[in-house]
Amino acid sequence: MSNPNKEALDTQSGKMTFWDYMRAIGPAIIISAVVVGPGSVTTASTMGASYSYRMLWVVVLASIAAFFYQLPAVRITLSTGNSIMESVRLQYGQKVSLPFYFCLLFGTCVFQAGNFLGAAMAMNYLIPGISLVVWTIILVAMGFILVWIGKFDLLENFTKVLVFVMVASFLFTAVASSPSISAIASEGFSFQIPDGNWFLILAMVATTMVPDIPVSLSALHKKKYCSEETSEGGLSMANKYKLAHIDLVVGCTITAIITCSIIVCSAANLFPKGLTVSSASDMAAQLTPILGKYAGILFSLGLWAAAFSSGMFRIQLMPMLYNQATGQEEDMKASRSRFFMILTSAVPILIVVLFGKAPTSLIVTAQAINGILLPFICGVVWKISSDKKYLGENANKPWFNGVFGIIFIVTVLLAVRTFLSLLKII
Template identity: 45%
Template sequence: METKEPLVQESLSHGQKEKLTFAEYMKSLGPGTIVAAGIIGPGTVTTASVAGATYGYQTVWILVLACIIAYFYQEPALRITVYKNMTIMEGVRRHISPWGAAFLFLTILVGVIAFQAGNFIGAGLAMNFFVPGVSISVWACILAVLALVISWVGVYRIMENIMTAAVVSMALAFVITAFSSGPDLGQLVTEGFSLTIPGGDIWLVAALVATTLPPNIVLALSVFTKKRNSGKTRLDGGHEKKLKLARFDLGINSAILALITVGIVIAAGTVIFPTGQVIASAADMAVQLTPLLGRYAGILFALGLFAAGFTSGLYQISLQPSFLNDAFGWEDDARAVRSKLIMILAALSPVVIIFLFGSAPIQLVITAQALNGVALPIVAVFVLVLLNKKAFLGDKVNSRKQNISFGAITCIVVILGLQVLLRLFGVI
């Protein structure tokens, strides 16, 4: 059931504007932090590491651009969620197609099952760096169970605090590693923002943008924004104030996302690129930093990798009950049996995969990538349709300028989706 704010709160948006305090801005941080922590997984760390090790600083501008695109891709979710107190998945089910919502849920679930193994193996690799006596597979399973326990509690504030701590630790770990590597700042500026495509590889640009645009981030941001605006975590004020604070939260965390990914590129570009060594994974990066910068650098990078893998796994587990309930029109009750079962599936199916295959089998990963390639543009189109439904958003529908900007973003994600599919089928 949709809820409405008291009219006295809304009246402020039609006259004097509410002045926001520093404390209110700080209190608003949360949903964007969780999504940023979810985006930065072992795959993102690996992609940024490989880019820096292969091309030096030349990809810095691409990652900054990717994070800007990610902000504008997610921002409309805030408008829909704040004004209608409804998640994107609910909006798709109610105002576009129940079948469309079901398809999105099942597509995302397959991706979660496939990529969760990678999240926990990445975190397990980091823990194995500190405690080599315990195998990577055992660490991955321990961490998957721990993430399930945290998700099982189902308290939004606990999740928010864990993710905030993880994002701060990743930022510190990767940024300190980057600047302790001693980059040439002049070269960083001239090469990093040269706006050239390294080696003419347009698909590298697509890969770097794609790593900041998983298909479910818009859906996830709307879920966590709705949770934040309910219960004890509810922000005071009318819709306009809440939207402004939500945009601040998203903007700050998009900047932190850029800071972390660029930090990884700088470290790899400074230390690994001049040596010509090949980086195939984030674990390789941690190992190769150790003899070149000292063990502390390897420790910092491993800590960042652990935070990236564990929080991405935790993020995916915690999201599935809301996605399930919103897609099929059920009450979003984290204590319901269906919610617990979907959390168990998202947490323990990777454990089974790890024990059976040692990692996610290639066919499962390919299937998940193909579905992600389809889901990303479909989500963007669904959001664009919702933003233009006057019967749904009233006078808050997209303006012409907003349609042009989000239409451009939609074109970008359609190209990314096609790129994934064409690569999988060997066309490019």
């Protein structure tokens, strides 16, 4: 058998049917569900409430950057049969892959608290008689049980339903807001930076380019395309790459649609009244007196779907990534896998119980920690995807290194901004 590392991805392929493309939609949809959480909802709501439609262009550019940020995950996995986490272990040993994993785990546990607390805030709006802490425990338990069952196809299909709920909820609310199409066209893509607010722009980039998404996408692609258990494993290399590429385009497009819908909704309803937003659930409360109760319900439903899907799949991904970091069999029923399922479920509950009285601060803290991790992870992905000895003809081309270099600089700026924020310098 030839070494896949030395084989370039063929550009020729057989004919693909419509259903082939439909079946390909999966891994990147899951990642879009992971990306769109309470942090991105809050940031998008703030953009619209503060600056109307003038920051829509930021979402589009951030989604394009997220596409290029994740693209190496597709190439590394399909050309080698190894995920990014496995590639780190194979190239640098467990002395690097394990610290790399535990950095991800630390950021994930804090981020998980923000995810499930965001979902709890949405449910608390719909059923206010139950406290945030109790809702958090209920939702974590739901996510944990779904992952514990171990039916990956069930989780993937359920996530697709949640993504549909997100798109429908936020899009319908935006349309019901009767936004000005001419204002969207004239202001939304004028590439203005209102008040010179670079920090809000960086915040949107940070919520769209979540640190662990290329690593997670890579693990999902390995399961879908490189496993003997899946029918996709028998596809030609060119077709695998084509389908994975389509999936990534769809995933990033959905992320952009959801985020733009939130900005439009906030711009049309809150900006004219001078209302501000301090949290995602705040947005639902602000919409109720303007558009009626159904708008608050729809927005809360979208927030719940965004936050819960993000939290649930991280419970699934962390055990998978640990097995890859240590080179052990990816058995989700093994005791080590069960341990990390429990850990990524229990730690968020503990954090919410201890710090739940300041939910917005908790979400912001989670964003900050992930912002600091971003350049480290981006740098590792860049190095592996540029390694010609490992990837052969599939290593980054010079033009792609240029694009990724710009992305890396942006991640460094994000980390600096986050660090200064934590020190209360800005």
